[in-house]
Amino acid sequence: MNITHMLRSCRSVRCLLETNPTRKFCSTQFNMTSAKHKNARRIEGLDKNVWVAFTSVAADPSIVNLGQGFPDIPPPSYVKEGLAQAVMVDRLNQYTRGFGHPTLVKALSQVYGKVNGRQINPLTEILVTVGAYGSLFSTMQGLVEEGDEVIIIEPFYDCYVPMVRMAGAKPVLIPLRLKSGKKSGITSADWVLDQDELARKFNSKTKAIIINTPNNPIGKVFTRTELQAIADLCIKHDTLCFSDEVYEWLIYRGHKHVKIATLPGMWDRTITIGSAGKTFSVTGWKLGWSIGPEHLVKHLQTVMQNTLYTCPTPLQEAVGQGLLRDYELMGKPECYFSSLAEELQSKRDRMATILTQAGMNPVVPEGGYFMLADVSALNQDVSHMTEDEPYDYKFIKWMIKEKQICPFQKLAAIPVTAFCGEESIKHFEKYIRLCFIKQDSTLDAAETILKNWSRA
């Protein structure tokens, strides 16, 4: 599949927000005319997906892929060994408890009990899902109704909008905005919500607000004050809060991850979502979890028992064992939750330097493993890229098609307008997203490519 086709399909998110989304599809099969073979209404317009397009970029060896967010560094050895051991135990190759394998929910209850400063019931307040993605789905299907509105902060992880739509509800968007005045040394902390604008988004139909901290793609770590402002509105309007915290451990020096569920009045109305994939650098294991009060989690559990029933057992056992090991080490430098962040700190700083030297303006993230780069200073003319697309899409196509110094020297990134709605394109189209949870050799290759750009 060529890059052009893939990037064209990235416009999915904007399509979803139009009142009459244009459905394009490509099928090599003869399409029967039977109306009965048409898709159900709930998935109308939801057929495109930016990651479906980009995973095949990852398979192309001629591309230095700083696009899709997964590590090319290995997971910790004790986690892999844990899985190898689990597979050798007969019982661990068969079905386990539907809402979460006992070893795992017990470990989650310990870790998050400590982090939240409260006792968490492993059986009623936790659900294990197929990745954090599965948690988001279970949450939407369990709690979001036709006619509801759900507030989503831009830029957002792209699945939020189609999931809200599939639940029959309306996404209501609000952008983070760059504080005015600052021209250089920009960090993710400089991107903030306008409080009045946020307050205006809440109304009687608002069922929930989705927050993502640390944020993908910007890397913003919401401060206590910022979360309190959101919490105040949730309490005032009696809405739920879905808090996607998959990057919770990847916090850089000087910053602290705050869980909105720990703010007064918020535990009872918040679902907090986490990810084994991001925690242990095993995105392909597809295990995540939802944590919250029983009266909300039970509905997610109902969704689970009617969608896939249970997650893979040996993987859950291995993640549980890994969490128990790191629970004992919490607060110490050997704990993977903090050692990974430490390892990424230098990669982050290196990435920022590489981008600055290449003439771009990085947005240094406070957390997560992505960095935005403002490419406007390059003044690159991409008007000859003929598709009618935002600037960032054209820029990335230009990067891949034209800016290759020689074979095997192409750099891939992700266009940031894939993470926002139509009205916010102008705020984000000069940005590309790069992932820096990569081996030094990958970052070396990226650095070489970008240095050669400057020379060319």
Add this chain to the structure above:
Amino acid sequence: MLRPPVLNWASLWKRSVVLTHCPSKSVMACELHAKRLEGVDKNIWVEFTQLAAEYKVVNLGQGFPDFSPPSFIREAFCNALNGGASMHQYTRAFGHPPLVKILAKFFGRIVGREIDPMEDILVTVGAYQALFCTFQALINEGDEVIIVEPFFDCYQPMVMMGRGTPVYIPLKPRKSTGPGLSSADWVLCSEELASKISPRTKAIVINTPNNPLGKVFQRDELQMIADLCIKHDIICISDEVYEWLTYDGEKHIKIASLPGMWERTVTIGSAGKTFSATGWKVGWAMGPGHIMKHLKTVHQNSVYHTATAAQEAVAMGFQKEYDTFGTEESYFKQLPAMLHAKRLRLAECLRSVGLEPIMPQGGYFMITDISGLKVDLNDPSTKGEPYDFRIVKWLIKEKGLATIPVSGFYSQEHSGDFQKYIRFCFVKEDSTLKAAEDILKQWRIKQIWL
């Protein structure tokens, strides 16, 4: 007198019974669930695995093997784990390339057509999620879905969650008593099936070999269903997770291979049942691209994909089976041969204690008529429940033997006729089957002496 439960943390869990949708949305005062969850909150597996965990039981209940998966598939998993960094990271959403390619090759050879690995196959989190994707992808409010009873219980809530209307048609025994009862004796009435079809009928769900009955649909039976699907333009959802487990020379037939059926059938399979590794949760849906693309849309908006390393291991397993298909080294031949003997053993044991098993032609399970049992059901906690539910719970608590009540696989309108059956899983180590035999024989001796 009730045996005291073996209490562990699992016994603290309780389920709420009824959800009602409340107009006020105060999180503190009211239920907040979406309407799509109404009526689907109870689940037989959640209920009975919980019970089996609380009491020390010989477990012939839930359908999973208590022996290990074959060593070649476990080795394949270990090789996958050590296969480099990419094995632990995201793969292609619709199915890991090595897996979809070998599935296309393997099943293409069986159905006699070229299956496109990228267009015609979706790898899912177990067959369970394949079913979910299918219903969500195709069923709108007002659509009717015909379900053949007894049915794997999730079909009903999944249709309901898709806002569809389930329409039931039971398999009925041609003869009701007597020796030599077989799942082959349970059949559909073609006139009755035809009468269930309306302009709103979107799909029919069949399961062959059937859970819990073990029926293996014959070619003429499938042809009868196919004729109606073609005549009325109905989609066929064919759950074939037990496709390798047929006994006594019975042959599994894929309805998708009948003329005119590939274009309208979604066939569902399971690595868990295929390789005796139910906990790996790798399944698939296969069908024409123009239908599969809708399942893919649901899948990419719900889970994205199932675990990479597990998919890699299943791919290696299928490659081995492709190379050894039909030979004595094939696990797809060895497993049914092993289970054939266990099936006979369980049937013999049940008959020896005065029960009437229905000999399954395929699958993991055997159902047994328990009308002859004389049991003093004095457990107040099960009062008001269907008879088979009460018997099963009594057997767990009093005798330490876990089974599953068969009326749980029927609609409410028909379940009353089937409360005299319970289901046993025989895919167990010989020691487990012996332990079950001992319990039943002990009980029988007591009954005779009384």
